[in-house]
Amino acid sequence: MMIFNDIEENLSNEEKSDLEKEDIKLENYKEKTINNEENQFDICKKSALKGDKVAQFNLGCYYHKGIYVTKNIKKAIIWYTSSAEQNYSKAECNLAYMYMVGKDVPKDLKKAFKWSLRAAAHGDVNSQFNVGYMYSEGKGIEKNIKNAIKWYSLAAKQGHTNAQCNLAYIYDFNEDGYKDIKQAIKWYTNAANKDNPYALFNLGEIYYIGDGVDQNKEKSLELYKKAASLGLDIAKEKLKENFNNKD
Template sequence: MMKKLFLLMLLLDPLEAWSECYDENKDDKSNFILCKKEAEQGDANAEFNLGIMYDNGQGTKQDYKKAMYWYSRSANKNNADAQFNLALLYAEGHGAEPNYTEAFKWYLKAAEHGLAEAQLNLGNMYANGQGIEQSYAEAYKWYLKAEAQGHAGAQFNLGTMHALGQGVNQDFEKALSWYAKAAEQGNTSAQFNLGTMYANGQGTPKDYTQAIVWYTKAAQRGNIDAQFNLANMYYNGEGVPQDYIRAYMFYELASTNGDQPAEKVKNIAAEKLTTEQLTEAKRLAKVWLDGH
């Protein structure tokens, strides 16, 4: 059993862009006091920074409602980063109940200011019909805008739309091309999907060697599905010489990282090993974990 493709990617981390009220040489409490003073005087960047500090609990107790308040003040002064973070709070339901209509509104404003992260998440809202009527065509349009700025997440999502035929004709060659762009930038999900397409011969002749290359890159970044698929390939001798020690090692890694199927299958792989080989496989897994 091989794990299948990942679907759309969403950016979930708030943006940070510190203004003059933040001094990295000072402690969080001192920065909070200074940013609060400047924010109360109406400085848009300080308002944004104060929102970040409430959002993250830096120099003060974490308070999503206050973060939302200060982001809102800055966002209404056309601070695109604040607009994005405000949208994120609305979408995730921090500081209030989830409100996709408001999230869409603020993502749109930030996206129209050219913020690639907002363009990505706006595309996702169109793709999923959150806060707006579902439109794959609009999603594709906004992903393209983010991709034009080199955003790997947007490249990944464009690949997924071509792979699934969402808003465009299904085209595995184009999907492969977009995944490759994102994978080269280190996007782990794209690396996994690229490996899967090479393994399955989608958009390219089947190439287990390339599948191994991209699964390995994703596995090194902690992708448990890539670790599981690598284990299968070593177990079956696909793209590499059959190696039950390596197979067990990768099953062990995936299992340790929470993959339930790997927990079951590694016991089957263990039956192929001597006691000494099993000890070596576990040692290799530990070395891998310690190094990654």
């Protein structure tokens, strides 16, 4: 089982987007500066007009969420883009998020891929996962498993558990000839050790079948139970069908 079937679910599952994180940050900041709103906005705008990429990003957030100013998506995109063109990864992430899910703008996976790729190249781990996903599923770009492995690997090495799980899936299910059960077990195990339910289930499948390892149904049962305890329905079904409803 690969994570995810839908790009919007992909973005909303493991971690909140940078856009959502920034919303929280700015709203908290607003509470502290409620009596100085005009000053805060004006200072930010002056810095943005001088080319400060962080100020441009914050100004984009202000317009996007209607903080200190009337909400204006066109202006938000202008300022996010100005910041993103200076390689500010948070702005790149916000643009990617908006175009991926069609939030306040028409959904456009090609634009989403463009900005995700830029953010990924600048080291943003969630964007590296998203680029890997888009390559693996052919979303916004032609499907390319070799490139998916590249970007999943970068995110996986930084501890992104969904990237670890999807990388393992490619090696497990021989996507485009990349079968490598040792690598699959390695990355499933890394993700399972961090309680990723999909990795726990898929690792359970490997031990249940005995694919590249000695068959071990006791270990598979343990892994299925852990995945089920984390709410994974397919693991619950597996327990009912193959282990006589053991709990």
